[in-house]
Amino acid sequence: MPPAGIPAEAVSFAQTVFWSATTLGSYLFARRLYRRWPRPWLNPVALAPALLILALHASYARYLAGAGWLLAGALGLNEQLRLSLLARSISTPFAITVAQEIGGRANLTAVFVILTGLVGATLGEYRLTRVPLQSDLARGSQRGMGAHALGTAKGLEIDRELGAIAGLVMVLAGVVNVLAAPLLAWLLR
Secondary structure (H helix, E strand, O other): OOOOOHHHHHHHHHHHHHHHHHHHHHHHHHHHHEEEEEEHHHEEEEEEEHHHHHEEEEEHHHHHHHHHHHHHHHHOHHHHHHHHOOOOOOOHHHHHHHHHHOOOOOOHHHHHHHHHHHHHHHHHHHHHHHHHOHHHHHHHHHHHOHHHHHHHHHHHHOOOOHHHHHHHHHHHHHHHHHHHHHHHHHHHH
């Protein structure tokens, strides 16, 4: 409940900005730690939110509600639309299952997945020329995660091994997300 005289939208936006900014700062700090001491438990993607949750005594649901989707929050998108956006980075059949589990709209999620795949396939080749990762493993993984089936198809056009890696990464990401969906749904409630 926002303080008297302050619109709920303003409080929500302020919380989103706060959590996003502190997450970025925490990530940069965690990344420095990881570079100095490269240990699995110091992975910055996992350590940054954990540090914030512990330091600020916040629940994961509160953290995720604030840090999640700065743009979606800034645009005032409703919760169902945000949940529909959440699963956009896995292939369509998996994303629909995840969206249904967490309370998103499956039809919107399918559209977001297709758009993400199109953007990933369109910009993926350009992006791959700008990064130093040139192995088939790195390039295939990027295609499978970033462009889903379209990236896998493009990978197969280039090289069978690259395409196989893209397909494997796409399927593994989908399986992990489907298995994690009930936990995610519980954390978001």
